[in-house]
Amino acid sequence: MSTQAVKGAEDAILQWVTFRLDNETYGINVMQVREVLRYTEIAPVPGAPPYVLGIINLRGNVVTVIDTRLRFGLMSTDVTDHTRIIVIETENQVVGILVDAVAEVVYLRQSEIESTPNVGNEETAKFIQGVCHKNDELLILIDLEKLMTEEEWAELEDF
Amino acid sequence: MAGEQAPKNRKGHVKRNPLVQSYLDDLFLPAGEAGKPKAVEEAVNTPKAPPSGTTETAGSVSREQQSSTKEVTEAPSQSPVERVSAVTEHMAEAAPVEVPVATEVDVVQAGNTLITQTPEVRAFPEWSEYDFDSLIFEAFGIRLAAPMERLGGIHALEEYEKISLFGQPDWYLGVVSIHGQKMKLIDSAKLLMPERGYKMTLEEAKFGVQLNKTDWCLACHSLKDSIMIPNAQVQWRKKREQRPWFIGTLIEYMCSLIDVERLVEYLDSLTPHPLPKEPANSDETDKGA
Numbered sequence: 001m002s003t004q005a006v007k008g009a010e011d012a013i014l015q016w017v018t019f020r021l022d023n024e025t026y027g028i029n030v031m032q033v034r035e036v037l038r039y040t041e042i043a044p045v046p047g048a049p050p051y052v053l054g055i056i057n058l059r060g061n062v063v064t065v066i067d068t069r070l071r072f073g074l075m076s077t078d079v080t081d082h083t084r085i086i087v088i089e090t091e092n093q094v095v096g097i098l099v100d101a102v103a104e105v106v107y108l109r110q111s112e113i114e115s116t117p118n119v120g121n122e123e124t125a126k127f128i129q130g131v132c133h134k135n136d137e138l139l140i141l142i143d144l145e146k147l148m149t150e151e152e153w154a155e156l157e158d159f
Numbered sequence: 160m161a162g163e164q165a166p167k168n169r170k171g172h173v174k175r176n177p178l179v180q181s182y183l184d185d186l187f188l189p190a191g192e193a194g195k196p197k198a199v200e201e202a203v204n205t206p207k208a209p210p211s212g213t214t215e216t217a218g219s220v221s222r223e224q225q226s227s228t229k230e231v232t233e234a235p236s237q238s239p240v241e242r243v244s245a246v247t248e249h250m251a252e253a254a255p256v257e258v259p260v261a262t263e264v265d266v267v268q269a270g271n272t273l274i275t276q277t278p279e280v281r282a283f284p285e286w287s288e289y290d291f292d293s294l295i296f297e298a299f300g301i302r303l304a305a306p307m308e309r310l311g312g313i314h315a316l317e318e319y320e321k322i323s324l325f326g327q328p329d330w331y332l333g334v335v336s337i338h339g340q341k342m343k344l345i346d347s348a349k350l351l352m353p354e355r356g357y358k359m360t361l362e363e364a365k366f367g368v369q370l371n372k373t374d375w376c377l378a379c380h381s382l383k384d385s386i387m388i389p390n391a392q393v394q395w396r397k398k399r400e401q402r403p404w405f406i407g408t409l410i411e412y413m414c415s416l417i418d419v420e421r422l423v424e425y426l427d428s429l430t431p432h433p434l435p436k437e438p439a440n441s442d443e444t445d446k447g448a
Binding site: 041047055056158 | 301302351352354355394396397398401402405408410411413414415
């Protein structure tokens, strides 16, 4: 019993919010998600880098929205009824990420998460924290802190 | 009126009751001397080594002004003198905060310590400290705002002849003659948000927003609103090293607020050579007519 209890304590269960981008399912730690919004008008910002779509007014606060598709090296697509803005809170600030759709919240044991296979674009691979097979589907877990460099996070504060 | 009496009093042209005279003298003395008790003058006359930092005086300050500041700063540390010194030091600290550019008068008021200061430039313009009227206009769906008090005019461009010029930057649409003044028409979206890839044509320019009293005019597709913006409803930019003309965001309207002075400076910096005053041949170059 004691060995199993120790194992259970070590193998923590984490909740992940999953979203879809171009036929792939991604997950982000639920603790970093503030809220999920329907698509709303995104106002452009002068001099913003390409991966910044613009800003939105979130109850009187200005939130910068990131073009997640562009960041992940995917082609841009039209906004649909399923398009969502996930407002996330990183160590530095609050930003929105534009995704094709939000799917569900899944529970994953730490032991279920596999390390990232060394394939694909090096640029986008650095965002990937790990992968997990869930319901016959590959779930790609994102490390939001690595979504941008420190300089890029700092640049976002200036909008 | 009071200003006219002061010299007369100081020169002794008008004879008055000594009490009134003393009161008026106090009023009209330079600020560095104002309110100085007689004890100070007496104390100055007693020989004492001057405190460090009071010997250097800028050449621009007159001899009379120098002596007046010296009288105060060199006074021995007796109670009335301490009070005066404290006031002088306080003024020296307060002046640069309240006054954006240090003038000679400011130097005299503040004492010797201010003389070596260079002129200061406000990080934010004065209008940004209060609620302000703002014009919101739009080009290619991009909404921009500018404080009304910094605009020289808003012109419906369809009423005027527009002339395009060759060999100009892509953000420069052309010239429009408004009430005899030749305004330089700017493609707002191209200049302010080139990363968006929009390009306005001279025909598309419906309105011109004149920047201050300059001949720079921001072209736009439509005017959206003119509204009073509470100061707290703006997210002011903390760092403005890049795009200093972009001063903040109107939170409710989600549009970029323009610092007109900085934008004019930016435009002037982009055009080291003045544009030709008269277009070479208006018939050939006029695409908008």
